[in-house]
Amino acid sequence: QVQLVESGGGLVQAGGSLRLSCAATGRTFSTYTMGWFRQAPGKEREFVLGISASGISTYYSDSVKGRFTISRDNAKNTVYLQMNSLKPEDTAVYYCAASRFLGARHASEYSYWGQGTQVTVSS
Helix, strand or coil, X not given: CCEEEEECCEEEECCCCEEEEEEEECCCHHHCEEEEEEECCCCCCEEXXXXXXXXXXXXXXXXXXXXXXXXXXXXXXXXXXXXXXXXXXXXXXXXXXXXXXXXXCCHHHEEEECCCEEEEXXX
């Protein structure tokens, strides 16, 4: 069982930066692929970035490549999302999630989810 809690969301101007954190409970955090998803009002939840259990491999959606990065600290049971050059279209609730599958991109592949944190980018 893994419980996830996101933090770090807020209001930022376009072009600004935010860093989200996702703290996990449980001793098996380091065995899970971790992902970040987002969901804007009226839209489906979409994959943003993922990172392998070891942290060696990362993968991104095209919409955030070059602007967002994902990292993890297994000693702290935490995964991070660094968001730079934010755009109004990045406005969404951001969720972290844990998966047993390497390279998981689909929400159905993730077993555990946080409650989400709101990110609002003003123009």
